[in-house]
Amino acid sequence: MDSRILDELEAAFGQELALVGDDLGALETAVQAKLRQLGQGLLQRLLARQPHGYQGSSIPCSCGGAKRFVAHRAKGIHTIFGWIEIGRAYYHCWTCKSTAVPYDQASGLGNQQLSPGLARACCVLAVDDSFEQSSRKVEELLGQEVSANSIERLVHQVGRTILNEQDQHLEEFLRQREFPEAVLEPQRLYVAADGTTVHEKDGWHEESRWERSTGKMTVRNELVIM
Numbered sequence: 001m002d003s004r005i006l007d008e009l010e011a012a013f014g015q016e017l018a019l020v021g022d023d024l025g026a027l028e029t030a031v032q033a034k035l036r037q038l039g040q041g042l043l044q045r046l047l048a049r050q051p052h053g054y055q056g057s058s059i060p061c062s063c064g065g066a067k068r069f070v071a072h073r074a075k076g077i078h079t080i081f082g083w084i085e086i087g088r089a090y091y092h093c094w095t096c097k098s099t100a101v102p103y104d105q106a107s108g109l110g111n112q113q114l115s116p117g118l119a120r121a122c123c124v125l126a127v128d129d130s131f132e133q134s135s136r137k138v139e140e141l142l143g144q145e146v147s148a149n150s151i152e153r154l155v156h157q158v159g160r161t162i163l164n165e166q167d168q169h170l171e172e173f174l175r176q177r178e179f180p181e182a183v184l185e186p187q188r189l190y191v192a193a194d195g196t197t198v199h200e201k202d203g204w205h206e207e208s209r210w211e212r213s214t215g216k217m218t219v220r221n222e223l224v225i226m
C-alpha cells in the first residue's frame, strides 16, 4: 500500500471521518462511501484518456461507401462506483444513413447502460433471487440503485446471447457433422474405480463402482468400455 496516498486521504477525509467516532460499522460504511466516490472519479479520469472506438476520420460501410466520424457522443454508464460518462466515437454513413459506435460493440456494452462489473453482480444475484430481491441486494451490497426491470432485461439479454452461442454450435455441427471442440463430451460408458479401499473377508481390495458419464469427464482411474 502506498503510504503517501493514505496520508493524502487522511488529510482530506480524516477530520470528517473522525466525527463518526469509534463505531466500527459506521466508520466502515463511511470509508466505503468515500472510496466509492474516489473509484468513480478515477474511473472517469482513466476513461477520458481513451479513444473509445475512434478509428480515423472514416471507416468502411457495408453499403460500399464510408461512415464518417461525426463526434464523440457521451453515454451514461452505471458502474459499481456509480454513474460515469463515456464519450464514444460516433460514425455516420451519408449514403445509406447507417450509424456505428464501434466502442459499444467492442466493449460488450451494446445498448446497455450497465458496466460489465455491475451487470455481472446483478446476474450473480439473479441466479438465486427474484429480480426485486436482486435489486434490493445490489443496493445493500454496492450502494447502487438498479431497478428490478433493468435486471430482468439484462438477464433476458444474457440468456439470449447464450442461446445464440448454442445455436451457432448447433449450426456448426449440422454443417460439419462433428461436434465443435468446446462442447465435445464423452459419449461412452465409463467404469470409475474410485480408489476407496475396503476390507472384506478375503483381504483389502479396491472398491469399484459403475458410473454412467452424464456430462464432463471425471478423471479418476478410469477404465473405458467402448
Ligand SMILES: [Zn+2]
Binding pocket: 061, 062, 063, 064, 065, 066, 067, 093, 094, 095, 096, 097, 098
Ligand atoms: Zn453506408
